[in-house]
Amino acid sequence: MANQTVIRPGLPDDPRAAVAAPEPGCPVEIALAALRGRWTTLVIRELLNGGRSFSDLREALPDLSDKVLSDRLAGLVAAGVAERHRLPGRPVRTRYALTPRGRDLGPVLQALWDWGAAQQ
Amino acid sequence: MANQTVIRPGLPDDPRAAVAAPEPGCPVEIALAALRGRWTTLVIRELLNGGRSFSDLREALPDLSDKVLSDRLAGLVAAGVAERHRLPGRPVRTRYALTPRGRDLGPVLQALWDWGAAQQ
DNA sequence: CTGAATCCCTGCCGATACTG
DNA sequence: CAGTATCGGCAGGGATTCAG
Numbered sequence: 179m180a181n182q183t184v185i186r187p188g189l190p191d192d193p194r195a196a197v198a199a200p201e202p203g204c205p206v207e208i209a210l211a212a213l214r215g216r217w218t219t220l221v222i223r224e225l226l227n228g229g230r231s232f233s234d235l236r237e238a239l240p241d242l243s244d245k246v247l248s249d250r251l252a253g254l255v256a257a258g259v260a261e262r263h264r265l266p267g268r269p270v271r272t273r274y275a276l277t278p279r280g281r282d283l284g285p286v287l288q289a290l291w292d293w294g295a296a297q298q
Numbered sequence: 299m300a301n302q303t304v305i306r307p308g309l310p311d312d313p314r315a316a317v318a319a320p321e322p323g324c325p326v327e328i329a330l331a332a333l334r335g336r337w338t339t340l341v342i343r344e345l346l347n348g349g350r351s352f353s354d355l356r357e358a359l360p361d362l363s364d365k366v367l368s369d370r371l372a373g374l375v376a377a378g379v380a381e382r383h384r385l386p387g388r389p390v391r392t393r394y395a396l397t398p399r400g401r402d403l404g405p406v407l408q409a410l411w412d413w414g415a416a417q418q
Numbered sequence: 419c420t421g422a423a424t425c426c427c428t429g430c431c432g433a434t435a436c437t438g
Numbered sequence: 439c440a441g442t443a444t445c446g447g448c449a450g451g452g453a454t455t456c457a458g
Contacts (some may be wrong), residue, residue, distance in 0.1 A: 189343065190302060190411060197340070199361045204418075205414030206339050212414075216431070219326050220317070223309065237442050241319045242406060243432060248441055267440045270438085282413060284309075287326060290407035291310060294325030294332075336451070352420050363452060368421055371429045390458085423456075430450095436443075 209286060213258040217242050222283060225260060229275035241273070259283065262295050332377040337362050340403060342372050342396070345380060349395035379403065399407060 182249060188193045192220055194204050211217055217239065224238050235247060242250075251274055254260040259280035265271040276283075309315045313325050321327060333339055337359065345351055345356050355367060362370075371394055374380040379400035383390040396403075 180361060189346070189407060190415070192415070194415075195343070195411075200336050200340065205411045207408035208414035210333065210339070213330065216320050219330070220320065223315070226309070236440095239318060243434095244441065245433085245443090246431060247397035249350070249431085253328060272440065279416070282416065284441095286409045286413050289406045291315075291325045293406050294328035295310070295314075296399070296402065356420095356454080363454090364421070365423090365453080366451060370423095384420095390421095392420065419458100421457085422448085425452105428450090430448090431449105432447090434444085434450085437441085438439100 196204075210295060212254075212259055212283070213286075215250060215253065217246060218250055218253070220289065221247070221254065222280070222287070224258070225274060225276045225280065227241050229263075229273045231274070235274070254280070332374075332379055332403070333406075334374065335370060337366060338370055338373070339407065341367070341374065342379070342407070343399070345374075345394060345396045345400065346404060349383075349393045351394070352392050353395070374400070 192205075197204055202211075206217075213222075220239055221235060224235055230238070232247070232251075235243065235251075236242070238247050238249070239247070251260065251262070254274075255262055258277055261277055263273045263275070265273055312325075314321070317324055322331075339395075340359055340362075340406070341355060344355055350358070351368070352371075355371075356362070356364070359367070367408055371380065374394075375382055378397060380394050381397050383393045383395070
């Protein structure tokens with residue numbers, strides 16, 4: 179009788195958990211959408227270590243093209259995960275940093291890591 | 299001085315966390331690969347409630363085509379998330395069920411849900 | 419009942435070149 | 439320094455049809 183309490187991870191008793199098709203409003207979809215796309219998690223990883231400029235990121239991820247980096251950053255900003263700050267002066271500098279919501283992705287990435295790192 | 303302990307989620311101190319490009323062996327990539335693809339999480343949700351036959355799943359997810367359902371199940375089996383069991387007798391019946399590893403996705407989906415459900 | 423085969427369409431992402 | 443514009447290849451996924 180005690181198995182339910184141990185085994186069931188239990189998705190929330192929320193109507194949104196009962197959808198019959200992929201809904202953009204589903205919380206799981208929202209989270210996966212924020213992480214979707216090649217390079218996305220690596221960009222987040224860089225930002226987890228603190229704010230970075232565009233060229234900082236380009237340097238940390240040399241095989242990532244400018245266009246895709248730009249796309250990823252725009253996506254993260256649109257998802258409320260990161261913020262863009264233009265710094266005054268010349269040459270132009272831009273600083274990208276995670277929002278509080280972006281920092282909250284830490285535990286999510288940790289959960290993904292833990293599952294992926296488990297043997298088998 | 300106490301901020302580090304609270305704020306940093308801390309990705310593991312593992313060499314695999316330092317990759318400069320998307321690596322298939324990265325645990326985060328492994329986990330995201332298991333969840334990748336439209337409908338995948340919904341199929342897993344169904345299986346979290348117990349073993350299901352092909353037509354059970356088709357009934358639960360009416361807008362999912364046979365082909366994609368087949369693709370998703372094959373992917374989940376290949377990822378070690380689900381198992382396929384042919385039941386004896388006619389007509390042919392197949393039962394899909396999560397492996398222990400598949401059940402371990404529960405907390406991962408929960409983490410994704412929690413982040414996606416949080417306001418903003 | 420449980421799929422596999424085929425076709426086509428769309429969106430992603432990489433490469434390259436160009437701009438304020 | 440920090441992007442945008444454009445193009446093309448390829449894979450994902452939906453509809454339909456066929457098979458064991």
